[in-house]
Amino acid sequence: MEQSAISCRNVTFRYFETSKPILEQVSLELPAGKISVLMGSSGCGKSTLAAVLCGLLPENGGFLSEGTIALFGTPLKQLSPVERAKEISMMFQNPDLQFCMQTLRKELYFCMENISIPREQMKSRAEEAARAIGMEELLDRPLHTLSGGEKQRAVLACIYLLDAKCILLDEPFANLDPASVQELMMLLRRLCREQGKTIVAIDHMADHWMGTADHFLLLGEGGKVLCQANTAAEVEQAKEQFRQQGVAYPGIWKETHIPPLEHDSKGNCISLQGLTMPKVPQKRKKRWKQPEVSGEQTLLDAGEAVFPAGRITAILGHSGCGKTSLLMTLLGQRNYLGKIEIETKQGRRDLRDMRPAEHFGTIGIAFQNPENQFVTQNVAEEVVDGLRSRYPKKTPEELKTLALELLDSCGLRKYQKYSPYMLSQGQQRRLAVLAVLAGGQQVLLLDEPTYGQDYRSARALMDQVREQVERDGLTVLMTTHDRGLAEAYADVRYQMHDRCLEREVDPA
């Protein structure tokens, strides 16, 4: 029998001594030298399991009340952090929060210091690791200026340098565009096939891993293994179970395709005429002064587009192509060239003529990270706050009843007394959208609505948005790199690439 890289038996883990265990009696074996993927919905304990397998928990909090974990046959408990790093190393979900030094070179030095590599060898080893991962040119660039994909590659360079036998990845692709995912995937495949590394990934989407992974494990509540699949055919068979757990598999969005709503040219909510955005974002000035930029200095060059009213428009494109900048420009936060016209209650207006208060009364936004936009400490209060500016004449009691009704409509009522920070990521995002819409805005900008979310919560969010669109005639503009999602929900799609904005037409 082949050796197993990680074997854990009856692991039970809880964050607080008296709380419900987040992992309950988990037992699994992961084969060495293979690529395995652990899948499960958000909140099923995947990330906790990863941290426990790495030995990061319970060391950094929580209680492991039962069970044993062994790495390549050695019990995890006997290993010091340094020894552990040589066996297993981890890549986390958020690319921003994995470095403690300023540049990749210094970060690599830091890794080598940890495993006591003599100073004389550091320079050559760092350069070799960077070469292997294709990061040579970025060695001395400040890490915070790199893109998400580049940061994840930088982490991989560190792991390569530590020479860990097993690489554990916790949702490594949560916010990367398909091109960066492909690049990382190729590196991982090479590390596995050429150097015999064991790769264990945690993900809630099977799409990326088809054709790469040797082994799929579906985790249910409490981290229990529900089923295993080794081939595409077996995944096909297990589809029903995947769906029940809210995990996406290839083609899941297509199964529930909603026909796009018809629209005519009269009902345009936002129109862009010759919109040019500078590459280096310029803050909005009190008095609009048009930036002088052209060609290479622009992110978008003379873009023309119309976003129909009462419909969902998706903007697709790789990361860094300017999708978020476009939303910021529409919010009036960036300087631009050209003309943006917005249909408001008072008729058609030029963005440059609108005052911020008026502007924010028309357009709302839900950011990638919903935690950044809560303005109160209570779920119900969050919605009431939005409603108050919309209905200044209503009494607090009336507002509260209205808020509870709204919360009820998206299944958040039972959390009304919670702090927004205690909700799960998916719930937080739904609350953020609800709170923004409570203000009565007619236009909603959604920045990467599926970022860090599993299929089930993404679906719940999009259904909620869709309902508002059909019922209240809300106009939605969302950026995403999930083509499946865009095709399933958007009535109009635009592709952003090479400084152009191009309308996509369905072949049918």
Add this chain to the structure above:
Amino acid sequence: MRFHWLERVNPFVKAVTILLCGIVLAFTKSWQLAVAIAVVCLVSLVLGTHCKWSSMAKTFGPAILIAAAVFYSGLVFGKPDTGAEPIYSASTMGAALLMSSRILAYVSMGLAFALSSDREEFVVSLMHQAHFKPKFAYGVLAALHLLPTLQREWQEVCLAYQVRGRKKGVFGPLFNTLVNSIRWSENVAMAMESKGFDGDGKRTYAVVTRVRAGDILFVISCFALLAIGIFMI
């Protein structure tokens, strides 16, 4: 002609020396000495570092303003108002000069350290010379390097407040940022540990700062200058 000898002094040694000089200064009563110290600090900044004029002006400009304000109020209100006498006299003049010149002296001492030291090198020298634990030193470095991310988040939170039609304020966004940064610190700590970082374990160092002959010369000359100043002035 500008050199960078001040930048080459071991940052920890530099910090301790300047701190000690500051303590000694606190027990003297001569405004001439304080002015002399300020001048020496500024001159060594100009001659001994490559710091930008603008960064010097940014800190020193406001300090001059504050010193001037303290000087004026010391001059005018330094003595209880007894009615007939002129509002200022030689004694209030001395006190005013002493107070304001001290402000300048302390600010320029701080500047001499801050503008001539690399923060990373300072943290490394804390480990090697002051025997701080790596856990502490690398924690500080990690926090420093999170600042750009923090700034970005802060802008986003402020924008969110505006979008929601709330007054920007400071405390609202501060709460959000605080909640975020607590979780970040956990995340970064786990990432560091997963790279084999052991707070107190054995490790090698890519950069080792040492106390060299030049550093000792720096300490001796600083105290010598101070002693000369105290006895001469």
